[in-house]
Amino acid sequence: xxxxxxxxxxxxxxxxxxxxxxxxxxxxxxxxxxxxxxxxxxxxxxxxxxxxxxxxxxxxxxxxxxxxxxxxxxxxxxxxxxxxxxxxxxxxxxxxxxxxxxxxxxxxxxxxxxxxxxxxxxxxxxxxxxxxxxxxxxxxxxxxxxxxxxxxxxxxxxxxxxxxxxxxxxxxxxxxxxxxxxxxxxxxxxxxxxxxxxxxxxxxxxxxxxxxxxxxxxxxxxxxxxxxxxxxxxxxxxxxxxxxxxxxxxxxxxxxxxxxxxxxxxxxxxxxxxxxxxxxxxxxxxxxxxxxxxxxxxxxxxxxxxxxxxxxxxxxxxxxxxxxxxxxxxxxxxxxxxxxxxxxxxxxxxxxxxxxxxxxxxxxxxxxxxxxxxxxxxxxxxxxxxxxxxxxxxxxxxxxxxxxxxxxxxxxxxxxxxxxxxxxxxxxxxxxxxxxxxxxxxxxxxxxxxxxxxxxxxxxxxxxxxxxxxxxxxxxxxxxxxxxxxxxxxxxxxxxxxxxxxxxxxxxxxxxxxxxxxxxxxxxxxxxxxxxxxxxxxxxxxxxxxxxxxxxxxxxxxxxxxxxxxxxxxxxxxxxxxxxxxxxxxxxxxxxxxx
Numbered sequence: 001x002x003x004x005x006x007x008x009x010x011x012x013x014x015x016x017x018x019x020x021x022x023x024x025x026x027x028x029x030x031x032x033x034x035x036x037x038x039x040x041x042x043x044x045x046x047x048x049x050x051x052x053x054x055x056x057x058x059x060x061x062x063x064x065x066x067x068x069x070x071x072x073x074x075x076x077x078x079x080x081x082x083x084x085x086x087x088x089x090x091x092x093x094x095x096x097x098x099x100x101x102x103x104x105x106x107x108x109x110x111x112x113x114x115x116x117x118x119x120x121x122x123x124x125x126x127x128x129x130x131x132x133x134x135x136x137x138x139x140x141x142x143x144x145x146x147x148x149x150x151x152x153x154x155x156x157x158x159x160x161x162x163x164x165x166x167x168x169x170x171x172x173x174x175x176x177x178x179x180x181x182x183x184x185x186x187x188x189x190x191x192x193x194x195x196x197x198x199x200x201x202x203x204x205x206x207x208x209x210x211x212x213x214x215x216x217x218x219x220x221x222x223x224x225x226x227x228x229x230x231x232x233x234x235x236x237x238x239x240x241x242x243x244x245x246x247x248x249x250x251x252x253x254x255x256x257x258x259x260x261x262x263x264x265x266x267x268x269x270x271x272x273x274x275x276x277x278x279x280x281x282x283x284x285x286x287x288x289x290x291x292x293x294x295x296x297x298x299x300x301x302x303x304x305x306x307x308x309x310x311x312x313x314x315x316x317x318x319x320x321x322x323x324x325x326x327x328x329x330x331x332x333x334x335x336x337x338x339x340x341x342x343x344x345x346x347x348x349x350x351x352x353x354x355x356x357x358x359x360x361x362x363x364x365x366x367x368x369x370x371x372x373x374x375x376x377x378x379x380x381x382x383x384x385x386x387x388x389x390x391x392x393x394x395x396x397x398x399x400x401x402x403x404x405x406x407x408x409x410x411x412x413x414x415x416x417x418x419x420x421x422x423x424x425x426x427x428x429x430x431x432x433x434x435x436x437x438x439x440x441x442x443x444x445x446x447x448x449x450x451x452x453x454x455x456x457x458x459x460x461x462x463x464x465x466x467x468x469x470x471x472x473x474x475x476x477x478x479x480x481x482x483x484x485x486x487x488x489x490x491x492x493x494x495x496x497x498x499x500x501x502x503x504x505x506x507x508x509x510x511x512x513x514x515x516x517x518x519x520x521x522x523x524x525x526x527x528x529x530x531x532x533x534x535x536x537x538x539x540x541x542x543x544x545x546x547x548x549x550x551x552x553x554x555x556x557x558x559x560x561x562x563x564x565x566x567x568x569x570x571x572x573x574x575x576x577x578x579x580x581x582x583x584x585x586x587x588x589x590x591x592x593x594x595x
Contacts, residue, residue, distance in 0.1 A: 035238020108207025523584020
């Protein structure tokens, strides 16, 4: 490579690495270090002290139970949804896909308020007695992570060549047997990747647990917050942060291994579709697979159109509500209507209910500071602050995440370079699982004068957008990276052979394809920044409070007026988030990323 190219790639690596080092690794390390550095000496006795307490093991057990149950239910319900939304075809499919995506980016405070309104004694499901229980937390976590499974598994399922399963059916396999022996193994990488990510999100949930469970069902995440904010016990918080980092690293390792297998499967399916129609790749595999579960089907075996990509494939996409499609369609309809739509619809209905009857009184009150001046700013002022902050965070996340995706998408020949790229990919996923509380508090103790600069970032308006960008960057990477990796390297080689310089190769080969995913990346980054709560709760000043912080404060204040305002503000925030994601879905191209 020439010196200009080396410098360009060096800058592409240095900028995101510096951003992660200054605004993530340094604050987290500083906070953890203060917990282990006592009177000028390293003291690791905190591990024995913290883990000798029964409370710690109860919290760890609840965290793991929360992660496992949330993952199992999300995967069990999400796989049928992936089939219906990505393998079948029906009117309004795009709208349902967008609706399924919205819960993933909804602010945790909004979801907590929605489920409390649904499960409270006066709510429609109050008779279940789930208000303030572990079951309510699990239901809210499945609400959040259902779309992760649907999009991750559905993205692969949509690209699978249907002819392998069709050949299995032609050889006598039942639909269930063909799915179990042919389709399910092909989907295994996507299912494993989705399960690892969902476990990560469930085990590190903060806002939902804080609103629905409180201290009774505390997890490692909420315990770090309590020990830091209420007791200023940095030693216990540091030990728990390390324990959480171990759990997160294991989940990210599993997700990385599964993700690489998933991308390989996508490449294979693309290659399969490019072969001649009569050359059915994988025909031998269905033959072996169905040997133990085939059944006699008579002379009409091929009349099903099993070997025709147009006949059986198009037919399956048309009849999404009949035959073998009826059960997954029913399960998906129940999940979408009951688990996803009902809590949000009930939230809207509750927000329109006032002490004097139905009306817009709660929304009219959003222009005030609440009962007994519960707030220092109005909800509309907080909404404007949220939009400005999210816009800044989105720009930062797109620049940093785009550079990371560009670098990591390369496939160098040198083994050391490949390992370095793999490490870079994994490291930039850590902000998804490390406690946002740890990040926010770490900002406060490290960014007074970073790198010796005579600027106190803690009083700067850039601090909150930067913290939100740290959380949003991994989602940008996961959205853009699979698209860049899907580009055939021979296209770049051909352009370079024809005399195009590296910059022109990027502009003419990479950019047109990567641009297809930018709409979705912008939507995810903006929506996640709007709803970020953990780090922002530490960093936002009273006069610059964001909507999630205002809602949480209103919930904690007594009075029907404040609670009604919290409901109305939650609806406003949910509508803004839903609008952003609907626009992102409209802007996305044919290829999208992991989410």
